[in-house]
Amino acid sequence: MRMGRLRHAMVCSSNQNRSMEAHSLLKRHSFDVASYGTGREVKLPGPSLREPNVYPFGTPYKHMFDELRRKDPDLYKRNGILPMLKRNCSVKLAPQRWQDNAADGCFDVVLTFEEKVFDLVVQDLSNREHKLMKTVLIINMDVKDNHEEAAAGGKLALELCQELEAVDCWEDSIDDIVAAFEKTNNKKLLYNISFY
Structure with missing residues (x-):
């Protein structure tokens, strides 16, 4: 049963492959999801x-x-x-840019698929005024930009989101979730906690 505790944003730099693959898969599994690019075009x-x-x-x-x-x-x-x-x-109808639209939502988790985008999102969130003081988890999982890797990355993103959703409070469990995910999938994650 989906508890609806999470809302996710997939982010990658003007790439419509990795983020949209994850968006599509998470949407099919009933997650409330949005996706954004971070480039100029x-x-x-x-x-x-x-x-x-x-x-x-x-x-x-x-x-x-x-x-x-x-x-x-x-x-x-x-x-x-x-x-x-x-x-x-x-x-979805059209690609959206993080810098122009991300303030529209208040996400629990933001996933990125390359480190430079992770850095941009972390910096963007830290430069905003934190009105709500609501936590947001930013996670980076490096995924190569090709169709095969995007499909594999989408499945890993789904698995990670399901693990986060399964706990009552991800803030208390994030270190253990990341460590277990990295060990199981042989995939290094970066993560940061910020606020809205």
């Missing part, structure tokens, strides 16, 4: 590294999907971008 792979497809945050995933399907359907199907965008369309 959304960048998707293009025909070469020097030619990414760049979109402003707020551009609907359907618009990106339709545009890339018109540009080169074989390329974007082969590199997994069209299936990724199709998945994203079923999760």
